[in-house]
Amino acid sequence: MGVPRPRIGILGDGQLGRMLTLAALPLGLDVRIVSSGSAASTCPFLGRRPPLDGDDPQQLDALARAVDVVTVESENVRLDWLEALAARVTVLPSPAAVGVAQDRVREKEALQAHGIATAQWRQVDDAPGLHGAVRDLGFPLVLKTRRFGYDGKGQRWLRAEADVAAVPESFLARGLIAEAAVPFTRELSLVCTRSGAGDVAFWPLVENVHRGGILVRTEAPARDVAPPVEAALRAAVARMLDGWSYVGTFALELFDTPTGVVANEMAPRVHNTGHWTQAGTATCQFANHVRAVAGLPIDACAEVAPTVMLNVIGGVPDARALLAIPGVSLHLYGKEPRPGRKLGHVNVLLDRAGAQGLASAGALVDTALRLAEEPGDPPT
């Protein structure tokens, strides 16, 4: 009957792996989620397994025997493990694409090669390189580790010479990139899925708000985006993905500036700024990713209901009060509350909730965040 039924392995058992799994199960696909070892499992319903140790050839061998396709919930996965797996099974997106997204220098080069503007940047490997970057880019600039940064971690702002002198040798030794500050008016992102057949389904540009380096809110679609700007960006991203024969969901974070959009960073995976698609489109980013890596057609996602996504951070809001608001859905990840931790998200369908409903949902989420950050027990 021509039903592809690849067994899918997901590297990473955080919330993205969990939501990928929840999207794969209705398609009748066999999913095996593998802890990458970084986080406590949020997928107890899938059973607890020891984290993958890809340095153990037997473990890699067992995984390669158990699945047909491997995909990732994070670009921060050991590339040598991915490559070893790719010699045995299909890895989607390819290790090559994941490798580019792992490295802020290669990422910038790839974006620029496809005509996508980025901040001015310099590779920084040592003190002379740092001084050269400061001379070329001026203040303020941001130093970032080339690899394994997320949610603002591994970043350091330099605003004056004193900040330069204070950069620890140990930080420099990690391999850095210096980026000139981008005077942005707002943050945007573009999320899309590319299928194995080469179709690319784009969701509209969305507007994002970060606080302390952590996404707190996505508004979809972004307001006041000039159609030619969006069309040009889509065309450039599609060319870049075509060049990698990329398969799966892909995200590009952007700054909007008075002179145009500037790419910040890419993610070769489902993305927090795409969570709104669970409510605002017929097929969400998780379902399209699963379809793509399973060799199935993706959905075009052309029609969109205006939606606001609010991240649930630190503390869990009152579900009774939240769900009493029309058009609100709640997604919790099964993680223990802790200040600063992403525990879930709320999707608000604007046409149903109205401005008042959105404000109420925002207040409930904010209250939980504040209570989590205050010392002592929250009031009961």
Add this chain to the structure above:
Amino acid sequence: MGVPRPRIGILGDGQLGRMLTLAALPLGLDVRIVSSGSAASTCPFLGRRPPLDGDDPQQLDALARAVDVVTVESENVRLDWLEALAARVTVLPSPAAVGVAQDRVREKEALQAHGIATAQWRQVDDAPGLHGAVRDLGFPLVLKTRRFGYDGKGQRWLRAEADVAAVPESFLARGLIAEAAVPFTRELSLVCTRSGAGDVAFWPLVENVHRGGILVRTEAPARDVAPPVEAALRAAVARMLDGWSYVGTFALELFDTPTGVVANEMAPRVHNTGHWTQAGTATCQFANHVRAVAGLPIDACAEVAPTVMLNVIGGVPDARALLAIPGVSLHLYGKEPRPGRKLGHVNVLLDRAGAQGLASAGALVDTALRLAEEPGDPPT
């Protein structure tokens, strides 16, 4: 923080239990699915467990300790087990409501008590009762077992005296109801969810097509329903559910006739004719059921996108071809193909698929069904 986090036990591990589980996990709820023993588990992702044997007090005790709320995927569950559980934990909907829906005689009485028309009927326990029913109702009539019938099983049509003589004693001994034939123009159903707070969220009346007693297609909303008819039906159902303090999703199958709608049977649970809500409404019947039994507010489901649900029966259609049609989503239950077996369903969003897309999806589903029913291996 006021987040109700009841541990939920679901009796029954068929596709309805599976989809209830998939709807509960995003809410961060702890779900324990319990095989009722009738079917092979379709929830391998939840782990295989021995089926519940409620005659074993230790097993019931273990379940009562493990969960806070018990709900059911089927009315065909041992009522004494439910009642034993209800003495220990919350059972929703209540055993009393499930008990009514288990028995076609009590079901008819409840419907009529709330002003909902039914077929003319007689209770039949023996041969004299059968002859009395034939005299009162005339031919044709249908004999049904009072209990444990589904998908047309346990039914026998009588069209002439010869059919009456041929009714086996063993069938009569099961406890029957005789129903006069209803000259219907189409089949409809009403699906709704009642919350613990007493709110009832109604989806619109939908039109259903059965073949050989098995649902093959639901069209939502049903065309040409007079608003006063729908309003009166909703009011009557709400009164009936209020009377039971019913909590959860509820379905009522109906016949449409030239003289009005006539109730056929009820289901105290999520229902096959509500599967379209996964695509056509913001909150599906599974999510609303889970919210209700977890003590959370339900969604009003007022806005609906026209949707057709096609049951996947016997064989699995070509997922690549199906998902290439815009607006199509596929839900498979993880069951082994077998002629006549419900293996999944397809939801088609009409505004996206168009008439041509719907026809293509229907042809793919029909081809799989026919291939499953033909002897020999299907062509590859």
